[in-house]
Amino acid sequence: MCKITIIAGARPNFMKIAPIIHAIEVAQQKGEKIEYRLVHTGQHYDKNMSGSFFEQLAIPEPHVNLECSGGTQAEQTAAILINFEKELMANPVDLVLVVGDVTSTMACALVAQKLHTKVAHVEAGIRSDDWTMPEEINRLVTDSITNYFFTTSELANINLQQSGVKDNQIFYVGNTMIDTLLKQRPNFRAPKVWSELELKPQSYIVMTLHRPANVDEEGQLKAMMDEIIAHSKDVPLIFPVHPRTAKILSRLEIEHPRLHIVEPLSYLEFNYLVERAKAVITDSGGITEEASIMNVPCMTLRDNTERPETITLGTNELVGTNPKAIKKYLDKLFKGQWKEGQTIPLWDGKTARRIIEVILEVHQNKQ
Numbered sequence: 001m002c003k004i005t006i007i008a009g010a011r012p013n014f015m016k017i018a019p020i021i022h023a024i025e026v027a028q029q030k031g032e033k034i035e036y037r038l039v040h041t042g043q044h045y046d047k048n049m050s051g052s053f054f055e056q057l058a059i060p061e062p063h064v065n066l067e068c069s070g071g072t073q074a075e076q077t078a079a080i081l082i083n084f085e086k087e088l089m090a091n092p093v094d095l096v097l098v099v100g101d102v103t104s105t106m107a108c109a110l111v112a113q114k115l116h117t118k119v120a121h122v123e124a125g126i127r128s129d130d131w132t133m134p135e136e137i138n139r140l141v142t143d144s145i146t147n148y149f150f151t152t153s154e155l156a157n158i159n160l161q162q163s164g165v166k167d168n169q170i171f172y173v174g175n176t177m178i179d180t181l182l183k184q185r186p187n188f189r190a191p192k193v194w195s196e197l198e199l200k201p202q203s204y205i206v207m208t209l210h211r212p213a214n215v216d217e218e219g220q221l222k223a224m225m226d227e228i229i230a231h232s233k234d235v236p237l238i239f240p241v242h243p244r245t246a247k248i249l250s251r252l253e254i255e256h257p258r259l260h261i262v263e264p265l266s267y268l269e270f271n272y273l274v275e276r277a278k279a280v281i282t283d284s285g286g287i288t289e290e291a292s293i294m295n296v297p298c299m300t301l302r303d304n305t306e307r308p309e310t311i312t313l314g315t316n317e318l319v320g321t322n323p324k325a326i327k328k329y330l331d332k333l334f335k336g337q338w339k340e341g342q343t344i345p346l347w348d349g350k351t352a353r354r355i356i357e358v359i360l361e362v363h364q365n366k367q
Contacts, residue, residue, distance in 0.1 A: 002034045002363040003093040008062070009043035009080075009104025011053075012177075012286055015267065016099040016122060018057040019179035019352035027356050034360060037091055041080050041104040042067040056187070056268060057180070073103065073134060080107035088115055094363060095120055098142060099176070101135040109142045122176060122355065124149035125156030125165075128306040132213070136306075148362065150355050152347075153309045173354040174346030181290050182349040184268060191269035193262050197236060201276040205232060207239040211283045213321065214301060215245045218252055223323035224301060225254045228281060231330040234258070235278060240265045279333050288316040293347060297338040299329050315341040 006021070008014050017038070024036050040062035054061050064087060068079040080103065088096070088111060096112035098105040099122040109119045121142050128136050143149065149165060151157050152175040160170055193199070207228070209215050214224065228237065237259045241249065246261060265273070271290060274280055279297040280287060285307050291298035292314025299319045310316035315338065319325050332338060346354075 002032075002095070002360060004034070004036045004095045004097055004359070005088065005091065005093045006036050006038050007041065007084075007096065007098045007104055007108045008038070009041040009102040011044065011267075013099050013102065013104070014053070014057060014059070015180045015286075016176045017097075018059045019176050019183065020097070020122070020355060021059045023352035023356040026353070027360065032360055034356070034363075037064075037093065038062045039084070039087060039108075040065045041084065041108070042069050043076060043080065043102055043104045044069065053266070056184070056266070068104075077103055077107050080104055081111055084108050084111045085115070088112065088117065093117060095148075095359065097122065097359075099123055101126075101138045101142070103134070103138060106138040106141045109145055113145045118147045119145065120148040120150060120355075120359065121146040122150045123152055123156075125151045125160040125170075126153075126306040127156075127159050128304045130304050133211075139306075148358070150358070152307075154345075155308060171354075171358050172346065173358070174348060174351035175289060175344075176351045176355070177286055177289055178293055178347040179349050179351050181271070181293055184271070185275070187268055188272035188275060189268050190272055191262075191265050193238060193260065194273070197238075197260060199236065199238075199273075199276075202278045204236040204238055204273075204277060206270075206273050206277045206280045207237055208280075208282045208284055208287060209239075209245065209301065210242060211302070214283050215248060218248060220321070220323070221248060222252050222254060224326065225249070225252075225259075227323045227326040228330070229256050229259060231327045232258070233334055236260055238262065238273060238277075240270065279338075288314065289347075292316055292341050292344065295341040297333055299326070299333075301326075309344055313342045313344045315339060 006017050008017050024034055027034050042065045066083040095118045097120045098109050112119045124143055130136055149160055149170045151172050157170050157172055215221055240262050275294050277296055280291045281299045283301045288298050288300055288307055288310040292310045298316040301319050303320050305318055319329050
């Protein structure tokens with residue numbers, strides 16, 4: 001029997017692990033000897049993560065929630081180390097599978113290796129080369145102690161090879177976020193703001209900003225918002241925001257008749273808006289992937305990206321963090337000169353199946 005513990009620490013992690021759980025269930029139905037335990041570290045408290053959230057993704061609620069939310073980076077890392085060590089000692093497995101780049105990913109990989117348990121990293125090898133991002137440190141540490149690397153792109157493979165990872169440890173499988181996107185696309189549903197503002201397809205822009213460099217630097221946030229409002233013609237700007245960011249916007253008195261600040265949306269509601277938007281303005285890596293697959297123009301307000309395939313093949317452009325650069329990209333959008341997305345290799349909805357096939361094969365070879 002191949003026993004796996006799957007780690008999730010924040011809401012986006014569940015989008016990445018949902019198809020892996022489905023692939024395990026399919027393998028079980030085919031008679032494969034594989035079972036899993038789903039561990040939620042509780043790293044991010046999210047009031048939207050109710051039973052209906054797991055129902056939407058068609059996955060069971062986690063077997064355990066370690067409830068490690070709050071505190072500084074160090075306090076949170078320490079809490080996850082302590083609580084996950086107890087969990088793994090009580091429920092030993094053959095493999096701990098971590099996804100993405102949150103603190104839980106790094107901390108649980110550390111615990112697993114110290115307890116002599118193999119680690120698989122889904123989304124291994126992606127790099128922004130920006131060490132001011134906590135996520136980049138998490139990626140580097142996790143990949144330095146991983147056994148099996150599941151990658152989303154050829155560039156990720158090269159990054160790993162250059163750091164000394166052996167070819168037989170790297171498995172180029174694609175992107176599980178896209179598995180979830182393609183499966184859930186028929187289920188997208190309109191949020192309240194769609195009817196309240198009488199929105200029409202391709203007639204509004206969706207915004208998301210959450211990175212501290214953009215939202216905590218008040219002067220930077222105001223300058224960016226001023227430029228976006230000034231150069232977005234007459235289209236509504238739909239901005240789902242975290243309460244903390246909403247307070248900063250309010251304090252800066254950033255208001256405009258076309259700017260609609262709304263509460264955070266569910267996965268199905270948010271992607272309903274993205275799919276029909278004229279464009280997306282964001283500083284999130286995951287949204288650039290989803291926008292590219294749905295062929296929606298995307299502007300990233302960052303100086304770097306760990307997902308360069310969204311630029312070379314997708315609909316994403318790296319605007320940078322200079323607010324004055326925003327006008328050029330909005331002008332390009334309104335002139336109808338935005339590039340079309342191309343096919344991104346292996347982002348085809350079958351990534352999780354490939355991951356489980358590899359895990360089963362590796363496990364059988366170890367017997």
